[in-house]
Amino acid sequence: MPDPTTAPLVRARALTKSYGDFQAVRGIDIDVAPGEAFGFLGPNGAGKSSTMRMVAAVSPVTSGELRILGLDPATDGPQIRAQIGVCPQEDTLDTELTVRENLVVYGRYFGMSRQRCRQRADELLEFVHLADKAGGKITALSGGMKRRLTIARSLVNEPRLLLLDEPTTGLDPQARHVVWDQLYRLKQTGVTIVLTTHYMDEAEQLCDRLVVMDQGAIAAEGSPRTLIEAYSTREVAEIRMGVGDNAVAADKAEGLAERMEVLPDRILLYADSGDAVLEAVHARGIRPQSTLVRRSTLEDVFLRLTGRSLGE
Template sequence: MSEPLLTARGLTKRFGDFTAVAGIDVDVAPGEAFGFLGPNGAGKSSTMRMIAATSPPSSGELRVLGLDPRTDGPAIRAQIGSCPQQDNLDEDLTVEENLLIYGRYFGLPKAQVRARTEELLDFAQLTERRHSRVEPLSGGMKRRLTIARSLINDPQILLLDEPTTGLDPQARHILWDRLFRLKRSGVTLILTTHYMDEAEQLCDRLVVMDHGRIVAEGSPRALIAEHSTREVLELRLDVEDHLEVAGLVEGIGERAETLPDRVFVYADDGDAALERARARGLEPVSALVRRSTLEDVFLHLTGRSLID
């Protein structure tokens, strides 16, 4: 096996008396797409800042590309790309100028920056907009430009903080395609996300974080197999509050979760669970049998919705 590009052991970040990251262990292999999943305040962003060598660890061990962020910050930052959650492009410049000027921050020769800019304009599907100012571009175009800019130094690792937040479905899928191409070319992706479908699409492995700790780790498929059932039955009943019927759905599947507006029954056979529900006198207004997702895993592990 290749040596990990990122290794963390007992990694901790404190802000005064508050512990944002509470001793996590992580390994990320070359060419892997690795995700940090969790609600706001789980410690994802604090972890990403430590990896990016912009915030020093309070304790524990962290190695990025074999280097220590405490002492080798500039060397690490020169070899990674970082795409923040909010686009921070210079909107008074053109698309092309944003790439050219950013490339000079790394001390790259002008000829190399120009060649790299041509490659990235094509990669981001922005060649025809190269002379356009940034301000009137769509959200999807700005996001693709931000990612392209983070690749100007040809990094070994690309850090992506909530890469598709605020984008419409079409723009998200275009961006997923670009990131998949990056991974296929050998770039290691480390990302945070609130979107379960995004994690399933992009991540080879991920960790679920809650209150600064890792509560689960594995591939999307492995996490679903370990922490959920094959299918989920969603029931809506003709009642004011579904909590009134919580007792009636117990035992229909492996477990049940009752919310005010619906009931989730976790079972390997959703259709059989629906028949058992009807046998108990429950006639749903609507019933949906679907496969389990990472969101079901997340709710089971943390007990709250994904977006705070």
């Protein structure tokens, strides 16, 4: 019997998922350790949500091996689902119930006692700062509140593993920060989190370790810091030229940086010192309309790995 404190909560080997002829997940290997915050970073259509649905035991595996909490979703689906919390990408709150009823009724789906459900609902409403909305309608909540309530709902059964699919997509920046704060606090309490995101800042803030997914496969794996170190330089100099001047400027700037990416609206120059590169750019007579020096992010890692930006 594996040690329950260190055995991976999610373990996948050569995992695939196909819908008809379309292969959404093309053989991935994953191990999520207890207490870890693990992320899938990638653009829409990378296979993140398909993977999450399999991990949530609501989508049968096409081939490969998958174990969640040591159980096989093909045979132990209900047992797995009883011990995990799921926060889906779309808001799926029950609009025919009040805010508090959403939590109480959801707890009942898990077979929890009425009293325990009510107690849990009150604790969680407090946790996500919605106690004053307890008797209110779902339709009266803002997008950020709905997301927080959905997160609260995913915690009703005291899950060992929390799955969050695009937890802040569609939220305004302020609401995103509130959600991040709450997820960060959850992480501090030791819960194992698996999340998908196409926001690099979200992945950097929340994930201890992540995989970059592209077209159904894992392109790279590591902590945000190790990925940036491995696939990018310390700094990036961005230069914006006038419309149509990109190609000419790119030719002139050849060899100035370790690596160069020409995007439709700007040129990225990768180097350990962005300022030094900008000086060299000016020395070659390139006159950008604007410049920016910043640290490398996961966006740059993604660009390097796939030749495309994460985008929306």
